[in-house]
Amino acid sequence: MLHADIKKIAALEMARCPNCSHAIDQMGNRTHCQKCSRQLTVLCISCQTNNSLLFLNCMKCDSDFRVVGVEYYSRQVAKLDFDLKEFYRLDQLYQRAIFLEKLWRFIVPTVLFLLGTPCWYFSNNLWGLLLPFDLAFIGYLAVRICGQKWATTKVEIPLEWAKQWKPISLAAKRQETKKDEMEKQLDYYLNELNRFRQKNY
Ligand SMILES: [Zn+2]
Ligand SMILES: [Zn+2]
Incomplete structure (x- = not known):
């Protein structure tokens, strides 16, 4: 039960690669998975900020950075x-x-x-x-x-x-x-x- 609750927390979900599920030990500035090299963040080209894959809008300039x-x-x-x-x-x-x-x-x-x-x-x-x-x-x-x-x-x-x-x-x-x-x-x-x-x- 506790395990399932933790899984719902977005910040912890980020600690696993969405491609290969490899655990990412130090998030920090790391933008690529150590195992499969998949990019873990998406760059906002308006303000050059690396955003989490879970964000809808850029955390710095609030633009819909994917669009x-x-x-x-x-x-x-x-x-x-x-x-x-x-x-x-x-x-x-x-x-x-x-x-x-x-x-x-x-x-x-x-x-x-x-x-x-x-x-x-x-x-x-x-x-x-x-x-x-x-x-x-x-x-x-x-x-x-x-x-x-x-x-x-x-x-x-x-x-x-x-x-x-x-x-x-x-x-x-x-x-x-x-x-x-x-x-x-x-x-x-x-x-x-x-x-x-x-x-x-
Ligand atoms: Zn991976
Ligand atoms: Zn931005």
């Missing part, structure tokens, strides 16, 4: 997701621009070469014979110099974007990593919220 966590990380994930979607859209266009530029590097000199070949029938000097090669070389140079500008105009992405593509894609990689972290935090606060609601309502 605050869920809302904050949902916003972060949504924002990163929005930016990344725009990056993926531009990345597709950028890949198409690269493809076009490569294609033109082949096609433009070839077409100019073929356009120059009739000279072989009408001209009997060396310059006439070389003309198709000259035209092809001019075509190659033109694509080499202006190809990126033409291709980005064609697929409608800013030329500056194309020129800065490496730092932009590196930034996107960092955003992807950040989004993963934010999603993990969101999952964590969602789990904490669900667990708390199932226990208390």
